[in-house]
Amino acid sequence: MIHARCEQCAEPTAAYDAIRYGSMETGHRLLCTQCFNAEVARRYGTTDLENVRPDPIDMVDSAGDSHRFHFQMRLLGPTMIVLDAFEVREDVRCGYEFRIMGEPDDDVLTLLGRLVEKMRRALSVRFLCAENHRLRISDQTVQGRISSDMAGFENMPVVVVDGKEIMWDDFGRMLMAFEGWQFRLDIADPADEL
Numbered sequence: 229m230i231h232a233r234c235e236q237c238a239e240p241t242a243a244y245d246a247i248r249y250g251s252m253e254t255g256h257r258l259l260c261t262q263c264f265n266a267e268v269a270r271r272y273g274t275t276d277l278e279n280v281r282p283d284p285i286d287m288v289d290s291a292g293d294s295h296r297f298h299f300q301m302r303l304l305g306p307t308m309i310v311l312d313a314f315e316v317r318e319d320v321r322c323g324y325e326f327r328i329m330g331e332p333d334d335d336v337l338t339l340l341g342r343l344v345e346k347m348r349r350a351l352s353v354r355f356l357c358a359e360n361h362r363l364r365i366s367d368q369t370v371q372g373r374i375s376s377d378m379a380g381f382e383n384m385p386v387v388v389v390d391g392k393e394i395m396w397d398d399f400g401r402m403l404m405a406f407e408g409w410q411f412r413l414d415i416a417d418p419a420d421e422l
């Protein structure tokens with residue numbers, strides 16, 4: 229596992245768990261989640277989040293593929309926390325990602341329960357299917373997440389559908405099955421339910 233080192237507590241932390249914290253004026257530091265939450269609490273004069281980190285869980289999608297989800301809970305302000313679930317490959321976040329918003333006083337298990345329900349709903353649906361070893365759009369709706377091509381030279385989007393990274397060109401080829409048809413593109417906040 230690639231470890232970053234927290235610039236506050238000097239503990240090694242998984243790269244996917246490290247957060248760049250700061251501003252243009254003060255500069256940025258790489259912090260572990262725990263130190264990040266402590267810094268935010270100090271800045272807003274609120275109590276720190278309990279250091280609760282749900283253990284990773286494995287969930288199976290509708291095609292029988294297993295996905296391991298890690299969790300991260302962050303304090304974003306005096307009245308806002310965010311709980312993220314994400315997959316990790318080679319120490320980088322990838323695949324499915326889910327988010328739920330809450331308040332610092334919320335019960336963590338309740339939040340986690342709501343997030344897992346959201347994950348279950350998403351994993352029960354597939355938008356793509358394979359045909360002659362190529363993926364195609366199964367029906368007439370696709371939901372996913374806009375990501376980026378870390379290795380690419382151009383700033384082109386990569387879409388994550390059914391937990392799979394699809395290059396923009398490949399996604400374009402899938403759309404060609406519907407040449408001449410209309411489409412509607414709605415963009416939603418990561419915490420919103422589609």
Ligand SMILES: [Zn+2]
Pocket residue numbers: 234235236237238239259260261262263264
């Ligand atoms: Zn730390």
